[in-house]
Amino acid sequence: MVHINSEKCKACGYCVKACPKGALAFGENVNGKGYHAVTVDEEKCVSCGTCYTVCPDTVFTIEEG
């Protein structure tokens, strides 16, 4: 599964575009820097790590299980 550090997210959208399962979307709430941080639909996520690869801000950690 994917862990999201919302406070680091600047909502560039690279991960939303790159995710092969369409599991990522911008959230309703804004983070401390004023961005609509990305959120994950855990039902759709397959932990492939593409989001980690394209993220300029090390928002993602991919964990086992």
Add this chain to the structure above:
Amino acid sequence: MAAVKKAPSTIYGYNSFCPGCGHGIVIRLIAEVVEEMGLAEDAIGVLAVGCSCLTNRYLALDLLQAAHGRAAASAGAIKRCRPDKLVFTYQGDGDAASIGIAETLYSAQRNENFTQIIVNNGVYGMTGGQMSPTSLVGQKTTTSVKGRDPEIMGMPLKISELISHFDVSYLARGSVHDAAHIRKTKTYIRKAFETQMNQGGYTCVEIISPCPTNWHLTPLQAVDRIEKEVLEYYPVGEIKGGAR
């Protein structure tokens, strides 16, 4: 729960790059390669002047801030004094191909044993988006308000092609506009670092990178521009030493 993919331990805190800036991706790739090679305690980075210098509060390696354009000269000197260390520069296109073009080309000409990383985003990012040597024909910047006109400003400079005239050990151009190119670019950085530590000699990776802020585009429009316009003029791939 065990993490199978996480940020390298030499990256700390928050970076102050703009949303969608490619610098954050390139810095992470460098940190990943240094960590995978087990060289975090033995790496010395030389930062340029430009948005590259924002790295000094984000990357926990030994870092030196060079004068504008002089990172390559500093790195060559450091490597001569400490040949056991992994020495690399981290520079923008303005720093490495404009004010620092002499240091870049003479480092290649002498085949100095360090790795030059050049982040080519086609503008002077930090100072507000002036035209750089690598701005494309027609590109609007604060100093080419009607678009770069080759009649007045010449054609965009290809620094890797200039370097390729010298007998250097490794040279490649990558891009960070999508996942496949990011993975490929990481292998170029790794080959450059391994070549430096094994065979030795000058190694360089130029990396095409988005600067959404000064391109006046959203991050997604910026990576689209790289795919459709920038790579046509600056093709990616290994230029020297790839077969090794």
